[in-house]
Amino acid sequence: MRREDDHPKEHCAIFGIFGNRRAAWYTFLGLYAQQHRGEESAGIASSNGKEIRHHKSMGLVSEVFDESSLDALKGHLAIGHCRYSTTGSSLAKNAQPIIVDYSRGTVAIGHNGNITNAEILRAQLEAHGAIFQTTTDSEIVIHLMAKPTYNNRIEGLKGALKRLEGAYSLVLMWEDELVGVRDPYGFRPLSIGKIRNAYVLASETCAFDLIGAKFVREVAPGEIVIINKNGLKSIKPFPEPKRKAYCIFEHVYFARPDSLVFGENVHNVRKRLGKQLAIEHPVEADIVIPIPDSGNSAAIGYSSESGIPQERGMIRNHYVGRTFIQPHQFIRDLAVKIKLNSVGDALKGKRIVVVDDSIVRGTTSKMRMRSIRESGAKEIHLRVSGPPHKHPCFYGIDFPSKDELIASKRSVEEIRKFLGVDSIGYLSLEGLLGAVSFDKKNYCTACYSGDYPVRFDENVSKFATER
Template identity: 50%
Template sequence: MQYDPIWDKIHEECGVLGIYDKTVEIPRYIYWGLFALQHRGQESGGMALTDGTDIHTYRGMGLISSVFEKGVPEEDGHIGIGHVRYSTTGSNNPRNIQPLAVYTAMGEIALAHNGNLTNTRLLREALEDSGATFQTTMDSEVIVNLIGRSKKKTFEERIIDSVKQIRGAYSLVLMTKEKMYGARDPYGFRPLCIGRTGTGGWVLASETCALDAIGAAFVRDVKPGEFIEIGENGLRSVIFAAADRKQVCSFEYIYFARPDSIIDGQDVYQARLNMGREMWNETRYDADLVISVPDSGTTAAIGYAMASGIPFNHGLIKNRYMGRTFIKPNQKQRELAVRMKLNVVKSVVGGKRIVMVDDSIVRGTTSGIICKLLREAGAKEVYMCVSAPPVKYSCFYGIDTSVRKELIAAGLNVEEIRKYIGVDKLHFISESGLARAMPEVPKENMCLACFNNDYPTDIPVTGEEGEKYALEGKC
């Protein structure tokens, strides 16, 4: 099995975008918007566009700049959707690149999906038993099959009929050659927002930073269980399902989302600053310096420094030109790869008692190597603060977590983790502290299942088979 030592993180799966506008150059705007969402997926991407007669897809492996290195398409239609994807290990198959476009009895439809369904297996088996064939391993293809086989009379009714059958997490953007659609699951696990272009068009996007990138104004978030139709007559909304509680993924605020985005009313940057302040209130470490594991820990580290009065400085420098490096899983090569990715500023950390802030600890391997590098550079003591509670359970809603037995917090307590990674003190933010950091999203409206095993929906299978399922076929 290949192993990426820098990938000691939980990864988001996808970002989606759609634009309906008769006056702008749709392919270029989709490109700019996907560029802003690149942090949500770096392995593949693409767009679907219409010329008014057909839907054409343009897709490829790699970053959006690589996929369209020869330039964006020249379709002159008024609708386009786009997607960026971060696949799980072993599933980075070119066939799985989105958007997906299919022919149905009613015409072509294209789909881009962020999230993970929990009843994929049952639906796929039922579809195969009825004669359906599949070209990908994605649960997204199950959705387009359901739409294509629906007996409803309109595309709008077919989409609603289909999303009522799926379970789990999904934010969808779809298009025909005449209209654009969006849907968000009844729990609201994954973000999706609505914007207006300066020329009166409409935008659907995973995050508000994509709206900013194309000069669109934020209108509102798509509500959990809401279906959106955008066409010649403007926007129409239908609530197709309701859940007993909203369950926004807490990791959107901790790590996934760009800090300049606003999700369900909560400013992500302010949430991360508040996480740092809460960790200071929970620790009160006596230290000389606050540093971050860049870049995801930086905002929380600044918050810790602001609350404590301890100066913040850049003790670790990140090599921004290094992609994922797959190596054999032995300690020496892991350490060399981390050294390629991060380097310590000796003049900053030498002789100091350091508070190091990171967003999460998954396996613990990278944290241990970084601590070793800091000590080699002369750090006197290393105290680590983590702005997520211990990740103990797998996610079935669209996050790329390891099987549970590989999550360090599933088998070790905080003191045992501290010893394993070699820091002098270790603190994970409490669930209550995390909730206080996000005042616009009440705790009961956050999904914390990967921390506390409180899954808001049925999970597909229990035990190791179910955890393997969580690593297969995602978006």
């Protein structure tokens, strides 16, 4: 199936809960709230304190689970995962959580991120006789922590984590314990919530809102939180890195607007991006329209700063799912219109500012701009609430290769001509970083700047373990 959208894809959402007898149901809802982070597979593992049961499959959360499957997942402890996989890895065996029996019991793991030294670690483990059941980098963590030399399972986990490089937020569970982990750089978000006496972990706080949990705090970069019948315990086994590396693209595109990510409301950050975009790239126009849904908040900011009224110029069809069938060429050519359609009467004869969050390959953007032009727009001024994407991501986001990124091989003027717009303006990297609260050096901007905070071998595919 060909993508009808050339936006990058997040790899995963994770969720965990300890202390509620309907843990699996809460996990289902937590994954449902985070479906935008992964649409290809979903899974839940639960425990009654004595054994771990699980259910997982390919599909959306609502497709994988029903009342009977959730009722079968008994227990007060559960973790869940929904995944976006890369080409060649859409296999049921790669659905998470991964569940393994080993000498210290049964463990289940869910992972959001990308381990950049995964191929090296896997080769070393296989050379010593390890047998892998999946092609994901997540399984490597279990093999590393299962060494018999460790005194207990948490020591094994700490030993495994110290060998990992790259980005990882993890939820793990044994029969009687829930654990959350965030890498020392803090690439991917992970937060702690509480609902009555139960602790909750989630990639995004929108999951807390749905189930009525109260946000407590983020899991700190480099922190392991251990949750069991004795409460919550925190340990920090890593030396403090010289810098953090919060993924700036979580704020630009990936996270839901109603989530708190890296300590800030995503909607408010995106409005500030839009305001700065209007300052950097003003234009005389009649209306501002967003590319829904990810451009909505930035368009509000652009309209507010510029004084140009906002209009609904494109309508999104929310019923186009990942399973949309495109059997014939003429259907594939219409795929963009099936998802987004222009409101002709609102656009006809108007000078229009179109606000989007990113242009990746450019093919989808070109068709969208053509649709707006065919609806009678007099002028189209495209404004992008982030800098040009020139570099792939190796830390858990499925960006295309550098050769596929339009900004890596074309100038801004060449992109303007390719898209068929009257003008184009990207937010500067300085403007982007000025819209967030933390120290600028503590954000990962590698997809824009090429400044990669964690080393990796550029000659090794970022999905080398997917074989």
